[in-house]
Amino acid sequence: MLSDASTPCGLGALLMSGMATVLDAADVQRALVRIAHEIVERNKGTDGLVVVGIHTRGVPLARRLAAKLSEIEGRQVPAGTLDVAMYRDDIGTRPPQATHDTELPFDLAGKVVVLVDDVLYTGRTVRAALDALTDFGRPRAIQLAVLVDRGHRELPLRADYVGKNLPTALGQAVRVQLAETDGSDGVVVEGPAEKVVAS
Amino acid sequence: MDKHLLSAADLTANDITRVLDTAAHLAKVTDRAIKKVPTLRGRTVCNLFFEDSTRTRISFELAAKRLSADVINFSAKGSSVSKGESLKDTAITLEAMGVDAIVIRHGASGAPWRLAEWVEAVVVNAGDGTHEHPTQALLDLYTIRQRFPGFDGLKVAIVGDVLHSRVARSNVLALTTMGAEVTLVAPPTLLPARVETWGAAVSYDLDAVLPKQDVVMMLRVQLERQRAGFFPSLREYARLYGLDGRRLDAMADHAIVMHPGPMNRGVEIAAEVADSLERSVIADQVANGISVRMALLYLLLGGPTEGFGEPQRGAPMGRGVA
Numbered sequence: 001m002l003s004d005a006s007t008p009c010g011l012g013a014l015l016m017s018g019m020a021t022v023l024d025a026a027d028v029q030r031a032l033v034r035i036a037h038e039i040v041e042r043n044k045g046t047d048g049l050v051v052v053g054i055h056t057r058g059v060p061l062a063r064r065l066a067a068k069l070s071e072i073e074g075r076q077v078p079a080g081t082l083d084v085a086m087y088r089d090d091i092g093t094r095p096p097q098a099t100h101d102t103e104l105p106f107d108l109a110g111k112v113v114v115l116v117d118d119v120l121y122t123g124r125t126v127r128a129a130l131d132a133l134t135d136f137g138r139p140r141a142i143q144l145a146v147l148v149d150r151g152h153r154e155l156p157l158r159a160d161y162v163g164k165n166l167p168t169a170l171g172q173a174v175r176v177q178l179a180e181t182d183g184s185d186g187v188v189v190e191g192p193a194e195k196v197v198a199s
Numbered sequence: 200m201d202k203h204l205l206s207a208a209d210l211t212a213n214d215i216t217r218v219l220d221t222a223a224h225l226a227k228v229t230d231r232a233i234k235k236v237p238t239l240r241g242r243t244v245c246n247l248f249f250e251d252s253t254r255t256r257i258s259f260e261l262a263a264k265r266l267s268a269d270v271i272n273f274s275a276k277g278s279s280v281s282k283g284e285s286l287k288d289t290a291i292t293l294e295a296m297g298v299d300a301i302v303i304r305h306g307a308s309g310a311p312w313r314l315a316e317w318v319e320a321v322v323v324n325a326g327d328g329t330h331e332h333p334t335q336a337l338l339d340l341y342t343i344r345q346r347f348p349g350f351d352g353l354k355v356a357i358v359g360d361v362l363h364s365r366v367a368r369s370n371v372l373a374l375t376t377m378g379a380e381v382t383l384v385a386p387p388t389l390l391p392a393r394v395e396t397w398g399a400a401v402s403y404d405l406d407a408v409l410p411k412q413d414v415v416m417m418l419r420v421q422l423e424r425q426r427a428g429f430f431p432s433l434r435e436y437a438r439l440y441g442l443d444g445r446r447l448d449a450m451a452d453h454a455i456v457m458h459p460g461p462m463n464r465g466v467e468i469a470a471e472v473a474d475s476l477e478r479s480v481i482a483d484q485v486a487n488g489i490s491v492r493m494a495l496l497y498l499l500l501g502g503p504t505e506g507f508g509e510p511q512r513g514a515p516m517g518r519g520v521a
Contacts, residue, residue, distance in 0.1 A: 096501035
């Protein structure tokens with residue numbers, strides 16, 4: 001839940017302020033199903049594929065994607081979790097972030113890792129995640145899947161699979177809610193919709 | 200909590216829980232092929248040890264190195280202190296060299312507080328005189344939490360030279376903060392004045408206390424205390440307050456034995472007890488010390504040095520606040 005700024009996707013004009021639901025539970029589900037199919041198509045199956053979720057909300061998303069991938073191809077796709085708190089580039093500039101467990105119950109060497117997060121924003125979390133993964137081994141490739149891409153990148157990164165492109169203003173917050181962590185699925189944009197900036 | 204870690208009394212239950220939770224996550228770093236994270240790159244930690252120490256100094260050194268901090272080890276022997284340099288001048292020298300944290304062990308109770316007044320760096324108390332040793336208390340709590348679901352109502356006996364033990368004082372503070380019921384067991388000569396204000400029960404009779412405890416923490420007997428007349432002989436001390444196999448059998452089946460080290464085998468703890476695989480968690484304490492100190496260094500140095508409060512729940516991964 002946490003990104004702070006955001007505006008409604010292109011709906012900016014509709015919302016001068018307040019809160020707008022941009023994806024409901026069914027939309028989230030459909031986006032994940034589509035991403036799963038895209039992953040299978042791009043990788044020609046799920047051979048050597050592992051799914052790794054970035055804490056906090058990347059973790060349930062990764063588990064769902066792994067389950068969906070397993071269902072599509074009829075073979076188990078393993079899921080792992082990654083904590084990037086110790087790899088962030090803003091350590092020392094704000095209060096220490098809460099830590100979580102990293103659990104990668106497989107050898108990364110030679111695997112294709114699909115890294116999963118809820119919101120892609122500045123790209124700094126993903127950069128930290130790439131560093132963290134490197135400490136565990138040398139995957140054959142790393143791909144990135146996100147539920148929402150809200151733009152405003154500060155690093156030269158992009159996602160391979162995107163649930164929803166959501167142009168936002170910097171002053172807005174994009175809140176991803178998932179049943180596992182928040183009771184129900186949905187993506188909400190909060191805050192004043194000044195000018196909508198395209199991603 | 201504060202910028203510094205000087206006393207276990209400064210830690211709230213939330214602070215302690217956060218340190219222990221963070222330590223549990225960081226413990227996993229030790230299991231990896233690459234036992235290092237880049238978290239404190241470019242930070243310098245100075246181990247300023249005016250007293251001998253093996254495990255505490257090495258534990259802090261390893262903890263800092265696993266977080267990628269640079270480490271300076273300073274021991275009084277072989278330094279300008281042996282030429283008569285004062286603590287204050289030593290501190291000013293270290294500050295001028297730009298250290299970010301000073302881990303201090305000093306024979307004088309209160310030395311870390313004085314140091315904290317003189318330097319900008321974060322100060323961590325690694326044992327001051329007979330006063331406090333808060334990181335030992337935290338690693339002891341971490342070790343206890345590995346074996347027990349929680350601290351509320353947990354019965355802990357701390358046995359031995361409470362009078363001269365910084366480990367006992369810090370543990371009583373931290374354990375009572377977490378809701379444990381602590382009993383201090385010692386001969387009357389080895390209990391401090393006004394011990395009744397500590398918030399712990401007091402007993403002179405180890406055999407009466409032992410069967411009710413979940414955790415039995417043995418304190419090191421400092422052998423020079425016997426010469427000072429605190430107890431008649433080591434043999435008598437061992438007979439009345441030593442944890443031997445017979446007393447181990449009197450403990451509850453689930454109870455564990457702890458010792459901060461270094462041990463006097465055959466005095467406060469028998470070799471068969473210290474080496475008991477089922478009951479003794481002494482080796483775990485040493486291993487856990489590294490994780491707990493990593494957590495502390497991360498929490499104290501990983502922010503803009505105003506200490507750490509509640510974890511940030513609102514903006515966890517920083518996607519919001521780029």
